[in-house]
Amino acid sequence: MPEAARKIRVQCMLNGRATxxxxxxxxRLLDVLREQAGLTGTKEGCGEGECGACSIEMDGALxxxxxxxxxxxxxxxxxxxxxxxxxxxxxxxxxxxxxxGGAQCGICTPGMIxxxxxxxxxxxxxxxxxxxxxxxxxxxxxxxxxxxxxSVVEACRGTEKRA
Amino acid sequence: METRLxxxxxxxxxxxxxxxxxxxxxxxxxxxxxxYGVAVRSSVARGRIRGIHFEGSIPWAxxxxxxxxxxxxxxxxxxxxEDQPCLADEFVNHPEEPVVLxxxxxxxxxxxxxxxxxxxxxxxxAIFTIDDSLARKQLIWGEDxxxxxxxxxxxxxxxxxxxxxxxxxGEYETGAQEQLYIEPQGMIARASPAEGVTxxxxxxxxxxxxxxLAHLFGLPKERIRVVQTETGGGxxxxxxxxxxxxxxxxxxxxxxxxxxxxxxxxxxDMAATTKRHPSRTRHRTGxxxxxxxxxxxxxxTLDGGAYExxxxxxxSRGTIHAAGPYDCPNVRIRSRAVAxxxxxxxxxxxxxxxxxxxxxxxxxxxxxxxIGLEPEELRRRNFIxxxxxxxxxxxxxxKVSMGLLLDRALELSGYHAKRKRxxxxxxxxxxxxxxxxxxxxxxxxxxxxxxxxxxxEAAVEVTRDARVRILAGSTEMGQGTNTIxxxxxAETLGLxxxxxxxxxxxxxxxxxxxxxVASRTAMIVGKLVExxxxxxxxxxxxxxxxxxxxxxxxxxxxxxxxxxKFGALQSLVKYEHPRDLHWDDERYQGDAYGAYAWAVYVAxxxxxxxxxxxxxxxxxxxxEVGKVINPVLAAGQIEGGVAQGxxxxxxxxxxxxxxxxxxxxxTNYIMPTSMDVPPxxxxxxxxxxxxxxxxxxxxxELPLDGTAPAIANAIAxxxxxxxxxxxxxxxxxxxxxxxxxx
Numbered sequence: 001m002p003e004a005a006r007k008i009r010v011q012c013m014l015n016g017r018a019t020x021x022x023x024x025x026x027x028r029l030l031d032v033l034r035e036q037a038g039l040t041g042t043k044e045g046c047g048e049g050e051c052g053a054c055s056i057e058m059d060g061a062l063x064x065x066x067x068x069x070x071x072x073x074x075x076x077x078x079x080x081x082x083x084x085x086x087x088x089x090x091x092x093x094x095x096x097x098x099x100x101g102g103a104q105c106g107i108c109t110p111g112m113i114x115x116x117x118x119x120x121x122x123x124x125x126x127x128x129x130x131x132x133x134x135x136x137x138x139x140x141x142x143x144x145x146x147x148x149x150x151s152v153v154e155a156c157r158g159t160e161k162r163a
Numbered sequence: 164m165e166t167r168l169x170x171x172x173x174x175x176x177x178x179x180x181x182x183x184x185x186x187x188x189x190x191x192x193x194x195x196x197x198x199y200g201v202a203v204r205s206s207v208a209r210g211r212i213r214g215i216h217f218e219g220s221i222p223w224a225x226x227x228x229x230x231x232x233x234x235x236x237x238x239x240x241x242x243x244x245e246d247q248p249c250l251a252d253e254f255v256n257h258p259e260e261p262v263v264l265x266x267x268x269x270x271x272x273x274x275x276x277x278x279x280x281x282x283x284x285x286x287x288x289a290i291f292t293i294d295d296s297l298a299r300k301q302l303i304w305g306e307d308x309x310x311x312x313x314x315x316x317x318x319x320x321x322x323x324x325x326x327x328x329x330x331x332x333g334e335y336e337t338g339a340q341e342q343l344y345i346e347p348q349g350m351i352a353r354a355s356p357a358e359g360v361t362x363x364x365x366x367x368x369x370x371x372x373x374x375x376l377a378h379l380f381g382l383p384k385e386r387i388r389v390v391q392t393e394t395g396g397g398x399x400x401x402x403x404x405x406x407x408x409x410x411x412x413x414x415x416x417x418x419x420x421x422x423x424x425x426x427x428x429x430x431x432d433m434a435a436t437t438k439r440h441p442s443r444t445r446h447r448t449g450x451x452x453x454x455x456x457x458x459x460x461x462x463x464t465l466d467g468g469a470y471e472x473x474x475x476x477x478x479s480r481g482t483i484h485a486a487g488p489y490d491c492p493n494v495r496i497r498s499r500a501v502a503x504x505x506x507x508x509x510x511x512x513x514x515x516x517x518x519x520x521x522x523x524x525x526x527x528x529x530x531x532x533x534i535g536l537e538p539e540e541l542r543r544r545n546f547i548x549x550x551x552x553x554x555x556x557x558x559x560x561x562k563v564s565m566g567l568l569l570d571r572a573l574e575l576s577g578y579h580a581k582r583k584r585x586x587x588x589x590x591x592x593x594x595x596x597x598x599x600x601x602x603x604x605x606x607x608x609x610x611x612x613x614x615x616x617x618x619x620e621a622a623v624e625v626t627r628d629a630r631v632r633i634l635a636g637s638t639e640m641g642q643g644t645n646t647i648x649x650x651x652x653a654e655t656l657g658l659x660x661x662x663x664x665x666x667x668x669x670x671x672x673x674x675x676x677x678x679x680v681a682s683r684t685a686m687i688v689g690k691l692v693e694x695x696x697x698x699x700x701x702x703x704x705x706x707x708x709x710x711x712x713x714x715x716x717x718x719x720x721x722x723x724x725x726x727x728k729f730g731a732l733q734s735l736v737k738y739e740h741p742r743d744l745h746w747d748d749e750r751y752q753g754d755a756y757g758a759y760a761w762a763v764y765v766a767x768x769x770x771x772x773x774x775x776x777x778x779x780x781x782x783x784x785x786x787e788v789g790k791v792i793n794p795v796l797a798a799g800q801i802e803g804g805v806a807q808g809x810x811x812x813x814x815x816x817x818x819x820x821x822x823x824x825x826x827x828x829x830t831n832y833i834m835p836t837s838m839d840v841p842p843x844x845x846x847x848x849x850x851x852x853x854x855x856x857x858x859x860x861x862x863x864e865l866p867l868d869g870t871a872p873a874i875a876n877a878i879a880x881x882x883x884x885x886x887x888x889x890x891x892x893x894x895x896x897x898x899x900x901x902x903x904x905x
Contacts, residue, residue, distance in 0.1 A: 004278065043190075043345075051829055055346055081184035082183070098179060100795065101795040101796065105394065106395065107396060109181050138346060141343055144805055
């Protein structure tokens with residue numbers, strides 16, 4: 001066996017808090033978030049970047065955390081599903097998913113919600129085809145996506161109302 | 164009937180935990196001192212194990228190693244029968260058969276160790292096709308490779324052929340389909356002679372797992388405990404295979420004395436766990452000149468894989484649904500499930516019906532063409548009506564109006580206008596459009612006397628502080644069990660859904676409500692919940708502590724006083740089979756199901772004739788499912804089922820090599836994405852079913868039955884080529900288009 005790699009320290013902003021992670025450099029960010037930071041809302045569905053269940057935001061971009069080695073997180077701003085709700089108040093997208101049937105089994109939901117939030121940050125009033133394209137990297141086996149599209153549309157409306 | 168909560172889209176009971184990421188799935192649970200487990204599998208499809216060698220520079224002494232010799236009692240995963248070993252001992256019968264189990268605290272080292280186990284297996288000749296199995300090219304199971312066969316006979320088929328003006332034949336095939344829940348399977352076990360066995364996991368049927376563990380360990384029932392963690396989709400895939408993983412994790416825990424976690428990665432899940440049975444159906448149909456079905460002869464075969472598992476039951480449902488919602492006086496159905504050296508095929512939403520319904524609805528379009536009738540007209544002239552018998556001689560007693568559903572579906576989809584327009588436009592374009600439909604039914608609950616044998620139980624209890632707790636073995640896996648149970652109980656008790664608590668399914672706490680399968684949870688178990696809630700209310704009335712017209716505060720006072728005066732208040736209700744439902748298992752005739760859902764689905768497609776790529780452009784799903792308890796959840800079930808049906812029809816192609824799935828990744832096994840689904844427009848007709856809770860019937864499996872044939876009929880309409888098998892991949896369609904031009 002090759003000589004064991006040494007763990008490194010990675011400093012990042014995790015859900016708004018300065019955090020130091022200690023892990024092997026090529027450890028998957030997904031595993032480090034789940035096992036070391038205890039952020040189990042980020043899920044593993046396929047481990048090869050196809051399903052999007054492990055989606056998180058890194059410096060504002062949506063990434064599959066199963067494909068990111070932890071060393072790339074040095075200095076990064078990371079947001080997971082746990083960083084979305086403000087104390088007890090749900091984010092508008094979470095609220096919309098809850099009310100309009102966007103979540104069924106719930107396993108794709110954290111990644112799907114982050115994908116929707118990320119889309120709305122780039123395009124606050126997306127067209128239907130922009131919603132479809134924006135969520136195409138996140139697979140859902142339960143909903144047939146219809147209620148997810150409706151939830152995103154409703155979330156946009158909610159944002160308008162509050163503004 | 165006026166309702167407060169039934170028929171309202173109450174938000175999902177556990178929805179808040181799901182949208183915030185707080186819901187705890189099995190891989191989110193850890194225990195102190197927990198170690199990890201893996202299974203090492205066979206390398207060949209069929210053979211005799213000569214030896215197992217532990218090789219490479221692996222510190223083997225650190226590992227917990229389990230083989231068949233370590234099994235305390237019976238080496239089987241007990242289900243209907245006991246033919247499937249938990250760990251292969253002398254023989255392997257499919258290429259993913261587990262032989263050795265390993266556990267270690269370091270899961271990365273564990274993966275290396277898995278590759279260090281070398282199985283020395285003497286290969287034996289194997290069979291991989293329905294034809295080879297039927298021809299008994301090798302005898303691999305029982306006396307004739309046949310797990311089960313059925314014969315349904317109605318009227319006099321043999322003398323009907325002479326009266327037919329047309330006889331139309333056809334042969335249809337469907338492929339295997341992976342459930343592809345996004346949460347892979349997994350279990351955690353703790354086990355010791357002192358404590359007994361406890362498992363936590365992603366599963367549909369806690370009491371199936373319970374039974375399997377009791378057989379494996381030879382322990383009394385009370386020493387086994389099965390707890391369901393939040394489950395990220397099941398679709399039938401977590402009906403039976405969780406028993407296997409629970410057995411494996413428990414064996415490793417038993418030997419190591421530590422909690423053991425086994426989580427499958429996607430590749431292992433796709434390779435080893437069950438899939439939808441591949442099928443072949445042959446139809447021979449006699450029709451009169453005016454389009455009346457005179458005789459139907461149907462031959463239906465399923466590939467069951469290496470062990471029996473649930474194949475007899477899947478075959479049963481497929482057989483009963485094979486002749487559809489039609490009134491034909493003479494019907495013969497012969498069916499069988501046969502063995503091959505592939506991993507066992509199992510439950511997948513629809514459970515045999517999507518296979519036989521695909522064949523029938525595609526065949527009827529071909530029959531219509533053969534006799535020069537419009538497809539909708541052929542269906543209309545043969546639809547079953549109240550008072551008429553289905554193929555299994557079940558006289559339909561519910562109000563049924565397939566004609567109305569058909570009219571509505573055709574109108575909502577603009578069927579007639581589009582059919583005409585596409586016909587005119589198609590000749591001028593490389594993009595051909597088509598529209599097609601399927602008419603079908605789906606029985607809710609277990610077949611025949613199944614519910615009577617299950618004798619399910621559910622309970623409702625009220626606490627001193629007026630919380631209402633529902634105790635049921637029915638699981639939530641995304642389909643909405645928690646929410647609809649809360650609605651049913653709250654409606655019955657005049658309370659709000661927030662006051663209802665759904666107790667986590669744990670065999671140490673909840674009664675056996677039967678498996679969470681077969682579109683039975685709302686209709687059968689929901690009714691038990693309703694009855695138990697009513698019994699609790701009656702007890703409070705009878706005690707004099709609660710009076711009709713009570714408010715929330717009165718209820719709270721009554722609960723407190725009742726508890727102080729009489730102690731705990733719980734009502735346990737057991738299923739009672741309606742006395743007017745009769746089933747003859749010998750002749751396979753009678754009341755196959757207590758109720759049916761009825762539906763007509765219309766699909767519109769476009770086919771790019773240059774690439775042979777099919778897109779579903781629009782989809783209309785009209786169904787009658789009794790009273791809809793929660794419209795958002797119910798529509799969500801239909802939409803999700805239609806999307807799975809689109810995958811079944813077009814994309815989901817399991818590629819086999821010597822009994823092994825070779826495209827077991829999400830990169831090369833393709834399920835629909837958000838770019839692939841059309842607008843799915845869902846419509847419910849509601850005819851309350853007197854025996855369902857608030858009038859509800861089952862609906863979960865229904866959408867899988869009709870989606871694929873509607874799409875196949877639309878492709879045939881668009882291109883003029885004869886679609887006889889699904890999935891219709893671009894490769895298969897291209898060769899059909901080319902041979903049509905040749």
